[in-house]
Amino acid sequence: MTLAPSDVVVIGGGAIGTAVAYSLARAGRSVTLVERRGVGQEASGANVGLVTLFSGHSFDEPDPGPIYELTRASADAYLALGDEVGIDIEYERCGGVVLAESEDKLRLIRRAADGYRRHGVPVEMLDAAGVRDCEPAFHHDGIVGGAFCPLNGQLNPLLLCRALAQGARRHGVRMLLGTTVHAIACEGGRVRAVRTSAGDLACELVVNAAGAWAAEIGALAGVKVPVKPARGQIMLTEPAPRFIHRVISGAEPSARQTRRGNVIVGGTVEDVGFDKRVAAPTVTEFARGALERFPRLRGLGVIRTWAGLRPASPDHKPIIQLLDEPAGLCLATGHSRRGICYAAGTGRLVTDLLTGRAPFLALETFGLGRFANTEEGA
Structure with a gap:
């Protein structure tokens, strides 16, 4: 079966894929998104939902660089997204503390x-007393200080994916959910079509936003993509009156309190292949860690535990690149545990690459070239 052609086929329906599809459609491209399950049902659905412009990743960029710019572009886009598409993604810039235990x-x-x-x-250094004043609910034993950034915040990852998907549909994106990619057809050194369980899609451009499955999709076009799955486990409590008011990073596990009062706890990055089973010992361990840091969690019932597979590159930074061979194949993967932080910015950057606009940030940080002399890049 042959389907109507598109300018671009986006493979993957998580936060990255839906953000790319939405951005490209707004730029006037015809887009088909192919997703083997449903929107936001893999890594994006197993994300705590922190949007941190200053956190542990900042230590690699002591001056704000491409990682900061990618996060800032996403955070700024989230401020307007709800009004654009009519879905409240529960984004709030509540400010966040980066903790130091040494x-x-x-x-x-x-x-x-x-x-x-x-x-x-804006980043303010804090001593131990300042950390305590900034987030009184946090148990501060062993904390020597930290920093406060008012730009750090949080959102609901599932609502983010739904909002991006709805925005994409409104701009004409065809969504093929529950659809498997079987092959990427190349001819004359460039992509020509994507063969799926729903039919063949002729196209000029393909975006590999398949998350933890990006290596498998890359192999269909003869491209080695150095991404592997990393299991992330999540725990959700019953609701309680709001007591966590800031985003806390630098001390695992991560935790945030939702608008409805539930507390989401998570943060594992486990090298277990494609195993998505919840491991009770691991959940018990990070639940214990959360109780030590937030004593008011004691007595709250756990409603649900689940796991997702994060797309981990060797350095846990995104891979975003329009390839020369095969021409027309663009990589947008490897975002590890920060896919929510980078999603809208990735959509904008991929749109720059595929429409001929000048990229809004330096590309070298995100290219495959950084792995050229490593085992992963061989």
Whole structure:
């Protein structure tokens, strides 16, 4: 069966794929999104939902660079997304604290904070008492200090994916859900079509946003994509009156309180292949860690535990690149546990690449070339 052609086929229906489809459609491209399950049902659905512009990733960029710019582009887009599509993604910039449990860690935080402030990013250093004042619900034993960034925030990942998908549909994106990709047809050194369980799709461009399955999709076009699955487990409590008011990072596990009062706890990154089973010992361990840090969790019932597979690149940074061979294949994967932080920015960057616009940030950070002399890039 042959389906109507599209300019672009996006493979993957998580936060990255839906953001790419939405952005490309808004730029006037005809787009088909192919997803083997449903929207946001893999890594995006197993994300705590933090959107942190200053956190542990900032230590690699003591001056704000491409990672910060990608996150900032996403965070700014989320401010307007609800009004654009009519779905409240529960995004709030509640501010966040990056914690230090040692003087060495505090020095790293201070170095990054100094660099960020030089570029106008608001970051305030805190001593132990300042951390306590910033988030009284957090148990502060062993914390020597930290930093506060008012731009850090949180959102509902599932609502984000639904909003991006709805926006994409409104701009004409064809959504093929429950559809498997069987092959990527190449001819003359470039992509020509995607063969799926729903039929063949002729196209000029393909975006591999298949998350933990990006290596499998890449292999269909003869491309090695250095991404593997990393299991992330999540726990959800019953609702309680709001007591967590800030985004806390730097101390595992991650936790946030939703608008309805439920507390989401998570943060594991486990190398177990494609095993999505919930491991009771691991859940017990991070539940214990959450109780130590947030004593008011004690007595709250656990409603649900689940797991998803994060797409982990060797350095846990995104891979975003329009390839020369085969021409027309673009990679948008490897976002690891920060896919929600990077989704809208990735959509914008991929749209720049596929429409000939000047990219809004430096591309070298996200290219495959950084793995050229490594085992993963061989």
